[in-house]
Amino acid sequence: MVDPLFGIAKLDGELGGFPTHKSVIFSASPAVGNEAFGYQIVANNEKDNKILIFLNRTSPPAYFKEMEEFHFPVSKNIFVLDAYSNLTGIESSGSANVIVIKNPNDKEEILRTLGAELEKGYTLVLFDSFSLVVDTFGFDYAISIIAMLREKINKSETAAALLFTDWGYGENERAGLMNLTDAEVVIRGIEKRVIFGQYFGVIKCKWLPGKSFTSTLFKVVKPGGIKIAIPKILVTGPTDAGKSSFIHSASKNAVSVDKLGGTIALDHGSVDFKGYLADLFGTPGQERFDPLLKLLGGDSIGVVLVVDCTKPEQFPRAIEMLRKTETFGLPIVIAANKADLPGALSIDDIKNRLHLNNDVPITATVAEDLSRIDPNQPTKLKKSGVDEVLSTLFRLVIEEDLFK
């Protein structure tokens, strides 16, 4: 077996994957769905792990249909303990991978069947949903289920995820339940000024004592699943440095408002990269469009500053543009473009001349093919450089706390 992962970019980074013998509860406010977290975890682990889903929220066929909408594979490694079908009177499909609870209102049968199943060598267990267990049978019973679960996963190579919807339960009862799990991830909605969306954040992790965590915006996309959302990254820099080229190389669907090769209003592109979903906004470089810069910079949470390595005389303008877009001080990565052209300065030299903090990351980017450059079209940049800029910036951005 291979150690499970969450399959959610930031969560795996922060928690170091999903260790066996551990239980993680996903506690969502009712306005925000948590089901996708379950699909994502299942889909990410079905190849190498034997998975048991305790399902009392919907029927197995409906569950698998939802997974297919995300284009997630439904394989023979996924087993379902069906505690739903017999409530509706519709017979469960009874396939080999579905274990049916005859009377889903019988708490003894659930405890017994679940206990027996947990002996069968599953490496990942998912409860969808655990709050329904609480709603149906009360907190005492839910606690006895967790206690049993903990005992079983301690003995075997198993990790457990519990999906929980926070229906305003009593504070003490809720805390009692959460304390029994090894980690707690909260999922909430945010409506702060113009940022409307959903976020998640780890609020407790017993296997990483003392570590602090930050919250992150996410989006659920079909197909694809859970992506870390970065609503606005500003790409700025002097004329002809390669801002549009960067955006067109980083995203598949970039749109530019340009005339004769120069951007006159903006470039926009969406990037889907390593579990992150980001929108890139590119500014024009020429001074006569400066009145637009403030508008384009508003609400950005990170900046790519593109400079032309062969034109140090433009560097003061580059810094000035950070001020004009009011993005000075945000997480920033420098893309030192045209680094392979004759007369290009070295990375250290560029750093010195830009007078930025020493810890500002700087990455060389170059055109994919110098012979195919059309001055009236964005140039395709080499993927390695673009990817390095993006991954460095995404790392910086998600380290910033959303609510600081």
Next chain:
Amino acid sequence: MATKSEALRTVLEHLNTIGGIKASAVISADGLPIMSLIPGEIDANTFAAMLASMVGAAEAAIKAIGAKNILERVVAESKDIRVIAVRAGEDAILTIMIDPNVNYGLILLEAKKASDQISIVMKQ
């Protein structure tokens, strides 16, 4: 209590029932989609970025030629589609896509009403 998103959605849903209105969205003045009811084939993110830059550029232009009042709306027209962007308070812009062959005056009136509602919701 309804959340802001739900309140905005209600305003847009009402707009979309009016004859000739094909789609509508609330975007931020910085070009991020806040709430959109537009058909799936249109990329809401790109749409929001383009519309906001249109409004921003128009605002700068009208100020530069000496307008004393704030920009009220921007209209972009082609033979088959018309897009209107109306300010809805400090931070938001209401955008509506319409069929150009319908009662334009009525739609402007409805857009004004809706933008007032949106600016109240955004201030909450």
